Amino acid sequence: MSDGVSYPHADPRRYEKLLVHAERRLGPVVRGEGATVDGRNRGFGIGFHEHPEYDMVSLATTGVRFQQITGPCPEEFVISARPGQEREAAYLLHVVADRAVRSGKGFEYGGGYVNAEPLIPGTGIEFLLASSHPYVEDLDLFYDDQGELALRYITMIPATRAEFELVREHGDDEALRDLWESRDTDLLDIYRTSAV
Numbered sequence: 001m002s003d004g005v006s007y008p009h010a011d012p013r014r015y016e017k018l019l020v021h022a023e024r025r026l027g028p029v030v031r032g033e034g035a036t037v038d039g040r041n042r043g044f045g046i047g048f049h050e051h052p053e054y055d056m057v058s059l060a061t062t063g064v065r066f067q068q069i070t071g072p073c074p075e076e077f078v079i080s081a082r083p084g085q086e087r088e089a090a091y092l093l094h095v096v097a098d099r100a101v102r103s104g105k106g107f108e109y110g111g112g113y114v115n116a117e118p119l120i121p122g123t124g125i126e127f128l129l130a131s132s133h134p135y136v137e138d139l140d141l142f143y144d145d146q147g148e149l150a151l152r153y154i155t156m157i158p159a160t161r162a163e164f165e166l167v168r169e170h171g172d173d174e175a176l177r178d179l180w181e182s183r184d185t186d187l188l189d190i191y192r193t194s195a196v
Contacts, residue, residue, distance in 0.1 A: 027051035071106030127164035128156040162196035
């Protein structure tokens with residue numbers, strides 16, 4: 001979790017080019033879910049992006065940056081997955097963003113969200129690792145027209161309990177990242193087996 005400044009009233013003018021920034025890296029938005037999709041105003045919507053080159057869909061929150069969340073700068077969240085896993089990715093993204101909005105605390109890279117049981121039935125996913133995007137460069141930091149850091153995209157990578165335990169054992173995610181790389185782990189597949 002993050003200590004820092006609370007951003008309850010981010011200036012919307014700082015984000016006029018944010019969609020262009022996201023679409024250039026994640027692909028165009030093909031549909032969206034509004035803030036009231038589950039019958040209440042959850043404080044954020046979700047845009048569904050289809051990448052023009054990679055076999056990847058990415059879901060990104062919009063609106064978290066306007067909530068009262070403590071962190072080094074305003075945040076939005078991203079989860080990328082294989083096409084056909086949009087429903088699962090949307091649920092995972094909702095869990096993370098809803099927790100941030102309700103708790104008022106953002107996420108730091110290397111941290112994340114851990115659950116006592118699989119978040120998606122039929123998967124081993126119990127951990128969402130807060131990270132830079134594993135496949136897309138230059139997504140994470142968005143600068144406004146004055147060249148000031150205006151927002152961080154935190155990518156949440158779905159991971160298993162054993163992968164979480166590896167992070168906890170080492171105190172950071174470096175060993176897990178090395179393992180993923182050595183095993184050529186498909187981090188987009190929510191139904192993948194554990195690399196550990």
